[in-house]
Amino acid sequence: MRDFQVLGARAPRLDAPAKSTGQAKYADDLTMSGMLHGALLQSPIAHGKILNIDTSKARKLKGVRAVVTAREAGLVKYGVSPARYDETLYCHEKVRYVGDEIAAVAAVDLETALEAVELIKVDYEELPAVFDMFEAMKEGAPQLHAEFPGNVTAEVHQEFGETGALMAQCDLVVDHTFLSKRQDAAFIEPHSCLAVFDLQGKLTLHTSTQVPHYVMRTVAMVLRIPVGDVRVIKPCVGGGFGPKSEATPLEMSACLLSKVTGRPVRMNYTREQVFLHSRARHQFYAEMSLGVKKDGTMLALRNKAVLDGGAYTSFGIATVYYSGSLLGGPYRLQAMKYDGWRAYTNKPACGAQRGHGGVAHRACFEQLLDKTADELGIDPVEMRLKNVMVAGQATINELNMSSLGMKECIEAVRDGSDWKNKKGKLPKGKGIGSACGFFVSGAGYPIYRSDTYHSTVVIKVAEDGGTVTVLTGSAEIGQGSDTMLAMIAAETLGIPLECVRVLSGDTEYSVDLGAYSSRQTLMTGHAAKEAAESVRRQIAEVLSVHMGCDAAHITFRNGNVLFRGGPGDFEKLRQGYIKEHRGWTDPPGGDYLTFREAARLAFLEKGTLVGTGKYKPPRLGGAYKGAAVGTSPAYGCSAQVVEVSVDLETGQVSVDNMTDAHDCGLAINLTSVEGQMQGSLSMGLGECLFEEVKFDSRGRIINASLGEYKIPTALDMPNVKSIVVESNEPNGPYGAKEVGEGAIMPTIPAILNAIYDATGVRINELPVTAERLYMAMKEKEKKP
Amino acid sequence: MKTLIQLTVNGEPVEAAVDANRTLLQFLREDLELTGAKHGCGLGDCGACTVILDGKPVNSCLVLAVQANGRSVLTIEGLAENGKLHPIQQAFVDKGAIQCGFCTPGMILSAKALLDTNTKPTEIEIRTAISGNLCRCTGYQKIVQAIQDAAEAMTGKEGS
Ligand code: FES
Numbered sequence: 034m035r036d037f038q039v040l041g042a043r044a045p046r047l048d049a050p051a052k053s054t055g056q057a058k059y060a061d062d063l064t065m066s067g068m069l070h071g072a073l074l075q076s077p078i079a080h081g082k083i084l085n086i087d088t089s090k091a092r093k094l095k096g097v098r099a100v101v102t103a104r105e106a107g108l109v110k111y112g113v114s115p116a117r118y119d120e121t122l123y124c125h126e127k128v129r130y131v132g133d134e135i136a137a138v139a140a141v142d143l144e145t146a147l148e149a150v151e152l153i154k155v156d157y158e159e160l161p162a163v164f165d166m167f168e169a170m171k172e173g174a175p176q177l178h179a180e181f182p183g184n185v186t187a188e189v190h191q192e193f194g195e196t197g198a199l200m201a202q203c204d205l206v207v208d209h210t211f212l213s214k215r216q217d218a219a220f221i222e223p224h225s226c227l228a229v230f231d232l233q234g235k236l237t238l239h240t241s242t243q244v245p246h247y248v249m250r251t252v253a254m255v256l257r258i259p260v261g262d263v264r265v266i267k268p269c270v271g272g273g274f275g276p277k278s279e280a281t282p283l284e285m286s287a288c289l290l291s292k293v294t295g296r297p298v299r300m301n302y303t304r305e306q307v308f309l310h311s312r313a314r315h316q317f318y319a320e321m322s323l324g325v326k327k328d329g330t331m332l333a334l335r336n337k338a339v340l341d342g343g344a345y346t347s348f349g350i351a352t353v354y355y356s357g358s359l360l361g362g363p364y365r366l367q368a369m370k371y372d373g374w375r376a377y378t379n380k381p382a383c384g385a386q387r388g389h390g391g392v393a394h395r396a397c398f399e400q401l402l403d404k405t406a407d408e409l410g411i412d413p414v415e416m417r418l419k420n421v422m423v424a425g426q427a428t429i430n431e432l433n434m435s436s437l438g439m440k441e442c443i444e445a446v447r448d449g450s451d452w453k454n455k456k457g458k459l460p461k462g463k464g465i466g467s468a469c470g471f472f473v474s475g476a477g478y479p480i481y482r483s484d485t486y487h488s489t490v491v492i493k494v495a496e497d498g499g500t501v502t503v504l505t506g507s508a509e510i511g512q513g514s515d516t517m518l519a520m521i522a523a524e525t526l527g528i529p530l531e532c533v534r535v536l537s538g539d540t541e542y543s544v545d546l547g548a549y550s551s552r553q554t555l556m557t558g559h560a561a562k563e564a565a566e567s568v569r570r571q572i573a574e575v576l577s578v579h580m581g582c583d584a585a586h587i588t589f590r591n592g593n594v595l596f597r598g599g600p601g602d603f604e605k606l607r608q609g610y611i612k613e614h615r616g617w618t619d620p621p622g623g624d625y626l627t628f629r630e631a632a633r634l635a636f637l638e639k640g641t642l643v644g645t646g647k648y649k650p651p652r653l654g655g656a657y658k659g660a661a662v663g664t665s666p667a668y669g670c671s672a673q674v675v676e677v678s679v680d681l682e683t684g685q686v687s688v689d690n691m692t693d694a695h696d697c698g699l700a701i702n703l704t705s706v707e708g709q710m711q712g713s714l715s716m717g718l719g720e721c722l723f724e725e726v727k728f729d730s731r732g733r734i735i736n737a738s739l740g741e742y743k744i745p746t747a748l749d750m751p752n753v754k755s756i757v758v759e760s761n762e763p764n765g766p767y768g769a770k771e772v773g774e775g776a777i778m779p780t781i782p783a784i785l786n787a788i789y790d791a792t793g794v795r796i797n798e799l800p801v802t803a804e805r806l807y808m809a810m811k812e813k814e815k816k817p
Numbered sequence: 818m819k820t821l822i823q824l825t826v827n828g829e830p831v832e833a834a835v836d837a838n839r840t841l842l843q844f845l846r847e848d849l850e851l852t853g854a855k856h857g858c859g860l861g862d863c864g865a866c867t868v869i870l871d872g873k874p875v876n877s878c879l880v881l882a883v884q885a886n887g888r889s890v891l892t893i894e895g896l897a898e899n900g901k902l903h904p905i906q907q908a909f910v911d912k913g914a915i916q917c918g919f920c921t922p923g924m925i926l927s928a929k930a931l932l933d934t935n936t937k938p939t940e941i942e943i944r945t946a947i948s949g950n951l952c953r954c955t956g957y958q959k960i961v962q963a964i965q966d967a968a969e970a971m972t973g974k975e976g977s
């Protein structure tokens with residue numbers, strides 16, 4: 034029986050009042066006296082040799098304080114994965130996409146900086162370019178990187194079990210292919226940063242990032258300054274969703290320009306530059322075969338992937354591994370074979386985005402599952418239930434499902450959507466579809482090979498004992514991590530939530546790998562819990578001496594201290610506290626010794642009360658190549674049922690109802706869990722129905738704006754029936770695990786399966802625009 | 818060449834000399850340091866820069882500062898009174914309508930402009946009123962609920 038005081042509630046977020054009044058500060062809201070403004074010169078062509086860069090005119094422009102190119106910046110290679118550092122801050126020999134950075138300028142104002150950028154003269158020798166992932170891997174294609182011949186950034190070949198032999202034993206083998214499109218994360222806040230070198234030569238970078246820690250390390254490495262001299266502070270961030278999970282040329286340019294000029298430098302991406310920098314969702318091609326028994330038991334899966342990576346690797350190695358590994362569950366398979374390739378093309382680099390690497394392949398697989406169920410004459414929900422894994426099982430690729438409410442999620446959406454009365458019974462033009470998915474609660478390994486802790490947390494108690502401050506480098510980017518940490522600290526210390534303050538997003542506070550791979554709740558949550566336990570233990574030790582009560586029998590609840598479950602005789606301690614605070618108007622009262630009095634006593638004996646906590650996952654996963662990607666201490670999972678209406682005259686799809694169930698372990702803050710679920714669904718709906726970054730024949734993005742690149746508006750999203758399914762995750766703090774990414778997994782296939790139900794047409798290419806669906810329906814009519 | 822403008826911002830008279838091409842958003846954020854209105858695109862696509870101009874919600878990135886001459890501007894900073902949140906702000910906080918918060922000021926002001934003219938909006942009227950304010954985080958559901966709650970709280974208050 035759980036008995037929480039703070040957890041499992043609907044807590045208003047700590048940062049909501051400031052965000053509702055405009056007081057919350059984002060990077061673009063910060064200014065400093067003497068601040069300069071920076072601007073970037075980016076390549077206008079998709080592929081070319083740089084013959085010469087002439088900055089003389091720009092340098093002479095009045096108001097310009099610095100112009101930097103590869104000559105000033107140096108050529109330190111960087112990227113996300115050390116195995117594929119394939120970027121330099123500025124291009125020196127070649128440009129590889131429209132938008133590749135060549136130089137940066139700092140000037141007294143933005144207009145002057147932009148004018149100076151125009152005055153930099155670059156001579157190019159244009160090279161043939163390649164924009165299609167399949168073309169890029171063909172013989173004779175233009176080559177992007179000499180070090181990676183054939184334009185293959187990463188290649189994966191894995192087999193678990195005997196796929197061929199098992200396929201031969203199957204009663205039925207069904208195939209499906211699927212093509213998704215490049216998506217943009219379209220967070221509403223464009224990247225922004227402000228860098229300042231102080232007179233001691235120490236750098237502080239304020240930046241809209243998901244990962245202050247990795248930005249700190251990359252900036253230090255590329256600009257060749259000691260890590261300890263770099264402080265990265267993340268103010269409020271206006272959404273990340275993945276692409277803000279790596280250091281940007283914007284940040285490094287601002288730092289370099291500040292170093293050169295000795296002045297603070299502010300830099301922003303325009304909305305168009307957000308699209309150019311990208312690092313968002315790849316385009317995926319998937320090809321799969323599923324082998325089953327007549328009764329619907331799944332036996333074997335063959336899976337092939339091709340990813341369009343753009344000009345650099347970014348997160349791409351992990352991405353291409355995820356496309357395979359995340360199909361190991363949530364259904365039992367006896368064999369799985371995966372072959373994946375990620376191609377370089379002359380387009381902006383793709384990286385990690387919500388549901389990293391798994392979304393498109395999940396969409397293909399869940400359609401394939403429906404197709405198979407259809408051929409077998411089995412209800413697709415029943416087929417899912419038949420094959421679903423349960424807690425305690427491991428996937429064929431050795432992902433350990435230490436908790437898994439998958440079955441409960443499927444049942445919840447089946448019942449919540451009234452599936453049984455709708456499936457197969459809706460009129461033509463209306464359809465219902467279902468799908469499942471799961472995701473990691475934090476990557477099992479850091480991006481760079483290291484035994485580092487993934488999170489450390491410091492908790493400090495104010496000298497009067499009344500306020501507890503959580504200090505963490507973790508990144509609140511809108512997902513609610515600050516409030517989650519405050520709740521865990523309050524629960525552990527037995528104090529009300531109002532007594533906790535959170536200072537986060539600063540590399541000076543603690544080590545934290547940041548907000549990516551849905552890791553903050555599980556990993557930072559663990560560290561916060563451990564830090565709070567340390568504080569609690571220190572206070573109990575002091576009290577045990579004064580009260581003559583064994584520390585093991587001292588408990589903390591609702592701001593009170595209990596001795597062997599009762600109040601104990603604490604009058605002397607109270608008098609001592611009140612004496613110290615003569616003249617104060619809020620003396621401690623009540624029948625119990627308060628946390629405040631107890632913590633004050635501990636301070637008087639021990640000095641400032643500080644507790645620290647740390648977390649790193651145990652060694653996880655198999656020993657095969659690539660086993661690190663996909664391993665996690667825990668997995669969240671979700672199921673969805675979607676109902677659509679299709680206008681049979683035009684092919685226009687509208688999503689009428691969505692029923693969504695997610696297992697997040699313990700739901701620390703129910704409101705925030707629902708918020709993550711609903712936000713995930715809207716991002717999935719957009720990707721499914723209208724989002725696509727488009728290019729012209731020369732590699733220029735033709736819809737690099739939020740007007741041309743459509744994301745869902747309030748009129749596109751239906752109300753979602755959100756069902757929180759709770760399990761008790763043994764590896765999570767208080768049983769908690771992820772919700773921010775797993776929730777997007779079923780959305781696209783559930784919509785596609787519903788469209789099939791409505792029209793009898795299987796769409797295997799995104800986005801499902803009215804035109805695409807209309808043409809597919811016409812095509813089907815033609816066939817006998 | 819600068820032009821002298823006089824306007825009311827959050828109830829206070831303001832006088833300033835501005836360049837002809839300066840947007841109202843730049844004027845508010847940079848000259849008046851009212852950074853609650855956000856710059857999400859600068860093209861009128863996202864609504865993060867929404868302020869209320871003479872009672873109507875506008876994208877302040879598309880309005881020139883000189884066009885605000887003689888008019889009245891309400892920004893998010895002008896909504897809370899004496900440190901007490903406006904009912905719409907309070908509903909956004911209570912309902913969990915705020916995640917990253919970047920869309921929030923614009924969203925709240927669009928909601929205010931709606932509720933000022935329509936005290937009992939239907940769900941579709943609410944969705945239409947905020948359809949120019951993009952939110953990538955929430956899926957809009959909790960925002961719509963917050964606006965419904967605020968409408969109730971505000972009419973309840975008038976009725977009593
Ligand atoms: S900044 Fe004005 S609409 Fe986007």
Ligand code: FES
Binds near residue numbers: 221916954955
């Ligand atoms: S809360 Fe992040 S954009 Fe709306």
